[in-house]
Amino acid sequence: MRSPVDLWVYLSTSPLIWLTLTVCTWIAASELSVRLKRNPLVNPVLTSVIFLSAVMTVFHIPYEKFFAGAQFVHFLLGPATVAIAVPLYLQWDEVKRVLAPIGVALAVGSVAAVLSVVVLGTLVGLPREMMISFLPKSATAGVAMAISSSLGGNPSLTAVLVILTGIIGALIVTPLMNRMGIRDYAARGFAVGLTSHGIGTARAYDVDPTAGLFAGIAMALNALATSLIVPIAARLLLGA
Amino acid sequence: MLRGIAALLLFQLLGESLVFLTKLPVPGPVVGLVLLFLALQLGRRTGRAPFPQVEGAAGALLSNLGLLFVPAGVGIVSLWGVLQSQLGPIAVVLIASAAFTLAVTVWTFIAARRFFDGKWGS
Numbered sequence: 001m002r003s004p005v006d007l008w009v010y011l012s013t014s015p016l017i018w019l020t021l022t023v024c025t026w027i028a029a030s031e032l033s034v035r036l037k038r039n040p041l042v043n044p045v046l047t048s049v050i051f052l053s054a055v056m057t058v059f060h061i062p063y064e065k066f067f068a069g070a071q072f073v074h075f076l077l078g079p080a081t082v083a084i085a086v087p088l089y090l091q092w093d094e095v096k097r098v099l100a101p102i103g104v105a106l107a108v109g110s111v112a113a114v115l116s117v118v119v120l121g122t123l124v125g126l127p128r129e130m131m132i133s134f135l136p137k138s139a140t141a142g143v144a145m146a147i148s149s150s151l152g153g154n155p156s157l158t159a160v161l162v163i164l165t166g167i168i169g170a171l172i173v174t175p176l177m178n179r180m181g182i183r184d185y186a187a188r189g190f191a192v193g194l195t196s197h198g199i200g201t202a203r204a205y206d207v208d209p210t211a212g213l214f215a216g217i218a219m220a221l222n223a224l225a226t227s228l229i230v231p232i233a234a235r236l237l238l239g240a
Numbered sequence: 241m242l243r244g245i246a247a248l249l250l251f252q253l254l255g256e257s258l259v260f261l262t263k264l265p266v267p268g269p270v271v272g273l274v275l276l277f278l279a280l281q282l283g284r285r286t287g288r289a290p291f292p293q294v295e296g297a298a299g300a301l302l303s304n305l306g307l308l309f310v311p312a313g314v315g316i317v318s319l320w321g322v323l324q325s326q327l328g329p330i331a332v333v334l335i336a337s338a339a340f341t342l343a344v345t346v347w348t349f350i351a352a353r354r355f356f357d358g359k360w361g362s
Contacts, residue, residue, distance in 0.1 A: 022307075022310055022311060023307070025310070026304070026306070026307040026310060030306075044306050045306045045309050045310060045313060048306075048307075048310045048313070049310060049313035049314055049316065052310065052314045053314055053316060053317045056314065056317050057317060062318075063314065063315060063317055063318035066311075066314060067311060067314075067315075070310070070311030070314070071311065073307060073308055073310065073311055074308065074311040074312060076301060076308050077269075077308045077309075077312075078252050078268075078269045078272075079245070079248040079249055079252055079269075079301060080301040080302060080305055080308055081252075081267075081269035081270065081272070081273055082248045082251045082252045082255070082269050082272040082273050082276055083248055083294075083297070083298035083301045083302055084273050084298075084302070085251075085272075085273045085274070085276035085277040085280065085298075086276075086280070086294060086295055086298035086299070086302075087298070087302065088273075088277055089277055089280040089281065089284075090295070092281070098353065100352065100356045101349050101352035101353040101356060102349075104348055104349075104352040105345050105348045105349035105352055108344060108345065108348040109341060109344060109345030109348060112340060112341050112344040112345065113337065113341040116336070116337040116340045116341060117333060117337050120332065120333045120336050120337055121329070121333050124328070124329035124332050124333060125329060126326065126329045126330070126333060127326070130322075130326065134333065137334070137337075138341060140305075141308070141309050141312055142267070142269055142308075143267050143269065143270055145312070146267035146268070146269070147267060150265070150267075154319075156312065156315040156318070156319060157319055157322065157323075159309075159312030159313065159315055160312070160313060160315055160316045160319060160323070161330075161334065162309075162312075163309050163312070163313045164334050165334055165337075165338055166309070168334055168335055168338045169338045169342060172335075172338065172339060172342070173342060176339060176342055176343065177342075177346065180343065180346070180347075182346055182350065184346075184349075184350055184353075186349070187346045187349040187350045187353070188346060190345065190346070190349050191341075191342045191343075191345040191346035191349065192342065194341065194345050195338055195341040195342050195345065196338065198302075198305040198306065198309065199306060199309070201305075202305070202306060216302075218345075220273065223270055223273070224266075224270055224273070224274070227265070227266045227267050227270050228265070228266065231265045
């Protein structure tokens with residue numbers, strides 16, 4: 001009979017335990033979020049990342065070992081990006097009716113997301129090499145990481161910044177929009193989907209179905225817009 | 241379901257291949273997104289659904305989109321050294337940029353909607 005310590009040594013080297021832990025943590029985090037009436041402070045992405053990071057730190061598990069298992073989930077970011085075509089196609093009639101405002105808001109918003117990083121980053125003295133990894137932060141993770149690595153940024157850093165941007169947007173959107181006195185839920189949803197991609201879209205669906213629909217549309221379109229704007233911005237403004 | 245997943249993978253593969261061949265400055269999955277959208281629209285025009293199972297597969301992935309962010313998010317542990325040295329500036333840029341983008345986008349959307357509604361009288 002082997003000891004439980006042997007079992008732990010055996011399991012902790014296999015990808016299976018980290019994949020299982022990632023999926024189960026996500027299910028528990030989603031359940032917690034539903035129980036607490038989808039309070040943005042218990043955003044399931046946030047709580048999952050905090051819990052898993054704590055486990056990695058306490059048990060001294062290197063990230064590479066964790067990622068060997070979690071990569072099977074991570075890989076799905078690519079197909080999930082392609083999958084955005086489906087809601088866009090299903091809701092195309094709705095999109096077509098407000099195509100002009102969507103186009104204008106997309107052009108202005110996606111440029112604002114990128115330019116504000118350059119301006120603010122310069123003001124607070126953010127290192128230039130870090131700025132490249134910041135630029136695509138409003139695009140969905142799969143797209144943002146691809147943009148970052150193609151420009152010589154750090155895709156892991158970009159992923160963390162994308163997720164933080166998602167959580168920040170989901171947290172501040174409702175109080176900010178209420179303070180601005182905006183009751184147009186299509187506009188509110190579009191703004192949070194453009195700023196905070198999938199995490200913002202999930203938040204928008206929690207608040208209002210119309211907001212969710214427009215958030216999803218904004219997320220899809222901004223994935224496209226960001227991948228066009230960031231290489232230009234990097235070349236013109238950062239000389240990358 | 242399996243055919244739906246196959247369609248998503250196939251369009252990602254098409255997108256990645258096209259980007260590799262043409263050196264387009266756009267990520268492969270984004271090109272896959274555009275191609276799938278065009279294929280679905282074309283299917284509607286010609287009166288048949290080219291990928292009947294793709295809706296189920298896409299719905300399953302997108303309804304758990306948050307899960308897919310988690311593995312990359314845990315990378316914050318190994319990047320903690322880099323992040324810690326710039327914690328203040330990073331927080332300022334992330335929060336201010338998100339608030340600015342939200343405000344500018346919502347305002348533009350509403351102003352543009354008013355402008356076009358007035359112009360076309362709809």
